[in-house]
Amino acid sequence: MRLLNFLLRLVVGGVFVFAAVIKIFDPLAFAADIGNYRLMPRELLHPVAILLPWVELGAGLLLVLGFWRRASALIITVLCVVFLVAIGQALARGLDIHCGCFGTVAAGRVGLRNLLIDGALLVMAGWLTWKQKE
Amino acid sequence: MRRLLLHALLIIVACLLLGAVVNAVRFDKDRAGKPRRLSWVTPPAAKFSATDIVALEEAERLWNEGGAFFLDARAPADFAAGHIAQAHSLPVEDFTSRYGEVAGLLTPASVIIVYCDGEQCDLSHQLMGRLRELGHQHVRVLLNGWTVWKTAGLPTETGAKTP
Incomplete structure (x- = not known):
């Protein structure tokens, strides 16, 4: 169990660190990506693009390092739920947009694949939140 | 807890x-x-004025007459997967490095139609802005261009290169 948790922490934390670094290097593109989702008032796009990647980075890094690991897993779980809702409504509305999940590294139209990746991360992060010992 | x-x-x-x-x-x-x-x-969303937009019918007419130069603002992979026939690829993200590929084919007087895909796509508008900065006055956007062109059954091509 400890080995499993360790591996899950590396995977989930690593993905979040990776995604965050890409966004931090191109906040303008990230702002455009989240704008495409048509979910929040335009005024919030830049503030969210400036700040959100750092929460991803911090939580991902702490999860990999194993410091406050349950709290960081909890943050990532919540983020995964938010992303799930965002991607789900984009698919339901048939929006022709990029996911923006990993910047332009995974370009292409947002689709079921993104939903499945996020769902898998959600399950793993949820597991780490509930089953992991501090 | x-x-x-x-x-x-x-x-x-x-x-x-x-x-x-x-x-x-x-x-x-x-x-x-x-x-x-x-x-x-x-910053506020870029607004189109009526003169910034070209209707599909006019774009089709210009295409048939060879009277306009079509530029695809999308990512190279999207362009390769399918684009308006005879359009050239000029992704906004690589504008500075790739403008040279089409610069020789254009004059300030050229009629240019830029397009991307999706009602919300902002790339063609950005591309129009960049081209106007360089002195191209007759640039217009075909809104939701790839989708409306394809849906209308007009000529398309695939592949990264324009013959």
Whole structure:
């Protein structure tokens, strides 16, 4: 169990660190990506693009390092739920947009694949939140 | 449980502060030379004026007459997967490095139609702005261009290169 948790922490934390670094290097593109989702008032796009990647980075890094690991897993779980809702409504509305999940590294139209990746991360992060010992 | 939530809150606050500080002090620039530091105030959405837009019928007529130069603002992979026949690829993201590929084919008087895909796609508008900065006066956007062109059954091509 400890080995499993360790591996899950590396995977989930690593993905979040990776995604965050890409966004931090191109906040303008990230702002455009989240704008495409048509979910929040335009005024919030830049503030969210400036700040959100750092929460991803911090939580991902702490999860990999194993410091406050349950709290960081909890943050990532919540983020995964938010992303799930965002991607789900984009698919339901048939929006022709990029996911923006990993910047332009995974370009292409947002689709079921993104939903499945996020769902898998959600399950793993949820597991780490509930089953992991501090 | 309370400690868990407290820790999560502390992490979030620390990350938000870090993000705000880094954004305040960073001075790096992206490949297009724009600063990566973002303003906290989101600029208003680019508005089209009526003269910025070309209707599908007119775009089709211009295409048939060879009277317009079509530029695809999307990513190279999207272009390769399918584009308006005889269009050239000029992704906004690589504008500076790739403008040279089409510069020789254009004059300031050329009629240029730019397009991307999706009602919300902003790339063609950005491309129009960049081209106008360089003195091209007759640039217009075909809104939701790839989709409306394809849906209308007009000529398309695949592949990265324009013959």
